[in-house]
Amino acid sequence: MEEPTDGRDGALDPLELRAWRGLIETTALLRRRSDQLLLADSGLSGSDYPVLVTLHELGDATVRSTELAERIGWEQSRLSHHLARMERRGLVGRRRHEPDNRGSEVFITDEGRSVFLAAAKAHSQTVRTLFADVLSRQQLAALADAMETLARNLTVPGAGTTEG
Amino acid sequence: MEEPTDGRDGALDPLELRAWRGLIETTALLRRRSDQLLLADSGLSGSDYPVLVTLHELGDATVRSTELAERIGWEQSRLSHHLARMERRGLVGRRRHEPDNRGSEVFITDEGRSVFLAAAKAHSQTVRTLFADVLSRQQLAALADAMETLARNLTVPGAGTTEG
DNA sequence: GCCCGGTGCATGACACGTCAAGCATCTGTA
DNA sequence: TACAGATGCTTGACGTGTCATGCACCGGGC
Numbered sequence: 091m092e093e094p095t096d097g098r099d100g101a102l103d104p105l106e107l108r109a110w111r112g113l114i115e116t117t118a119l120l121r122r123r124s125d126q127l128l129l130a131d132s133g134l135s136g137s138d139y140p141v142l143v144t145l146h147e148l149g150d151a152t153v154r155s156t157e158l159a160e161r162i163g164w165e166q167s168r169l170s171h172h173l174a175r176m177e178r179r180g181l182v183g184r185r186r187h188e189p190d191n192r193g194s195e196v197f198i199t200d201e202g203r204s205v206f207l208a209a210a211k212a213h214s215q216t217v218r219t220l221f222a223d224v225l226s227r228q229q230l231a232a233l234a235d236a237m238e239t240l241a242r243n244l245t246v247p248g249a250g251t252t253e254g
Numbered sequence: 255m256e257e258p259t260d261g262r263d264g265a266l267d268p269l270e271l272r273a274w275r276g277l278i279e280t281t282a283l284l285r286r287r288s289d290q291l292l293l294a295d296s297g298l299s300g301s302d303y304p305v306l307v308t309l310h311e312l313g314d315a316t317v318r319s320t321e322l323a324e325r326i327g328w329e330q331s332r333l334s335h336h337l338a339r340m341e342r343r344g345l346v347g348r349r350r351h352e353p354d355n356r357g358s359e360v361f362i363t364d365e366g367r368s369v370f371l372a373a374a375k376a377h378s379q380t381v382r383t384l385f386a387d388v389l390s391r392q393q394l395a396a397l398a399d400a401m402e403t404l405a406r407n408l409t410v411p412g413a414g415t416t417e418g
Numbered sequence: 419g420c421c422c423g424g425t426g427c428a429t430g431a432c433a434c435g436t437c438a439a440g441c442a443t444c445t446g447t448a
Numbered sequence: 449t450a451c452a453g454a455t456g457c458t459t460g461a462c463g464t465g466t467c468a469t470g471c472a473c474c475g476g477g478c
Contacts, residue, residue, distance in 0.1 A: 106394060187426090190473080194428090217274050222266060225404070331458075336435090355443060
């Protein structure tokens with residue numbers, strides 16, 4: 091049985107290809123540009139940023155490493171590597187989680203907070219210039235919706251397989 | 255002078271944030287998932303793929319390294335590193351460009367071509383499952399348009415600065 | 419108390435991407 | 449012919465991301 095309009099097997103049609111390649115390639119370019127500017131402005135890498143955003147929003151509280159990884163959508167080991175690098179640079183700290191000594195509590199240092207606050211302004215401006223001011227409100231809304239649809243599809247069990 | 259509706263300085267509004275974060279994070283997830291599947295299916299990395307697509311489309315012709323880099327939107331040095339890895343794996347080859355001995359002609363090997371052809375089917379199916387079949391035609395078109403708008407903005411001279 | 423499987427995180431090895439040099443070759447000029 | 453600068457590509461160093469593995473610590477059953 092072949093569905094004529096959905097879930098086909100063959101090559102992608104021109105619109106599908108245009109959308110997919112556009113998404114992958116343009117987003118990669120955006121990230122590169124944004125990361126370069128962030129680094130030049132503040133010495134932060136593109137990966138430092140989401141970590142610092144999350145820690146900053148917590149105020150003086152700390153987070154378990156696992157929860158931090160979940161919040162920013164990273165694998166545990168990626169976070170561990172990255173926290174080690176950020177710790178070396180004095181941006182964050184880690185201490186043992188007392189109730190469970192396997193655990194690790196992550197916190198932002200004063201240095202980290204001030205670097206982040208300085209970076210945030212310039213970074214918002216970058217996002218405006220490269221992205222938000224370039225698209226209409228309708229385009230922004232459509233993009234946000236499409237991304238949420240895709241993200242939902244990624245997290246359902248069995249995603250990545252053809253059927254269920 | 256402050257423009258009230260465009261090119262502002264402050265933080266991003268919720269819609270802008272939702273669109274930007276959604277784009278960056280969801281695209282990263284999509285790439286990861288797609289790369290994992292590609293690697294598992296065919297032994298190709300996500301970076302191998304665009305190189306092989308381009309070389310395959312050329313048939314038996316060769317390309318100069320610079321032109322290949324341009325076509326896939328990579329920096330020259332990234333391509334050089336990656337071609338070295340792919341050459342080691344027998345997927346592509348390089349030879350001196352006769353008319354200009356500084357140059358390098360890149361070509362796909364038989365092995366590379368057959369690995370690519372096998373991978374292409376499964377990869378198209380992955381793109382369907384993760385992306386093309388999840389969105390409506392309208393969403394695909396809107397996404398493609400938005401990406402082209404962003405890409406155009408990235409390539410104008412002076413992009414990344416507030417004014418001209 | 420002792421073992422046992424599970425959990426939380428760290429680590430090592432390796433592929434990848436970027437930046438800054440480096441090196442060979444070409445081209446224009448005299 | 450000689451040389452200066454441009455061009456085409458490669459290389460080394462380094463930060464980053466993934467996978468597989470390691471290891472300390474936890475809880476429950478005995």
